[in-house]
Amino acid sequence: EAGVAQSPRYKIIEKRQSVAFWCNPISGHATLYWYQQILGQGPKLLIQFQNNGVVDDSQLPKDRFSAERLKGVDSTLKIQPAKLEDSAVYLCASSPEASSYEQYFGPGTRLTVT
Amino acid sequence: GDSVTQMEGPVTLSEEAFLTINCTYTATGYPSLFWYVQYPGEGLQLLLKATKADDKGSNKGFEATYRKETTSFHLEKGSVQVSDSAVYFCALSDTGRRALTFGSGTRLQVQP
Numbered sequence: 379e380a381g382v383a384q385s386p387r388y389k390i391i392e393k394r395q396s397v398a399f400w401c402n403p404i405s406g407h408a409t410l411y412w413y414q415q416i417l418g419q420g421p422k423l424l425i426q427f428q429n430n431g432v433v434d435d436s437q438l439p440k441d442r443f444s445a446e447r448l449k450g451v452d453s454t455l456k457i458q459p460a461k462l463e464d465s466a467v468y469l470c471a472s473s474p475e476a477s478s479y480e481q482y483f484g485p486g487t488r489l490t491v492t
Numbered sequence: 493g494d495s496v497t498q499m500e501g502p503v504t505l506s507e508e509a510f511l512t513i514n515c516t517y518t519a520t521g522y523p524s525l526f527w528y529v530q531y532p533g534e535g536l537q538l539l540l541k542a543t544k545a546d547d548k549g550s551n552k553g554f555e556a557t558y559r560k561e562t563t564s565f566h567l568e569k570g571s572v573q574v575s576d577s578a579v580y581f582c583a584l585s586d587t588g589r590r591a592l593t594f595g596s597g598t599r600l601q602v603q604p
Binding site for chain 2: 381382409411413418419420421422423426434469471473479480481483484485486
């Protein structure tokens, strides 16, 4: 079974530029999560989707971050404009359904904002 | 809100030593508790879980017991190996949604 795919793996941009990350969850997984992991910290939830609907985006900085999950499969996370403090690893995870305890994580995208 | 506190690292042990990584939590209701592991160059993987008080999660020689009275979920292993070197994250999810709240992680280094 293929795991959660993310791209790109690494990205370096200047502040005020925009960037987009892509996630392809495990086939058939209804729930998709985006987490932000700043160096030395644990991952922090940004947004949770159930199929193509948003379940929780309370911690998403909506003035600069946006996310969508069209057709309930792939998802993209965008930052526009980026700030220095957005430097982090962005993790995508999926689970079979919202009631499932186990989340399967992708390898992450490491973003450096200079 | 929910939070997880775990001991700071790095923790450096010799092979075959006993391991304890402390984890305590704050949550309303009755959360489920997890330990995730991140090996060098790899993604986060679920190591073990416990979904109710007094449950013991176990996997690969690691164990943790859900202690509601002390709000703790300490990770233990009787004899560590070099291959256990990784970063370990304690996490919880509340009963309503399944998104995880993570601790800051503890790096374990096992020396031969």
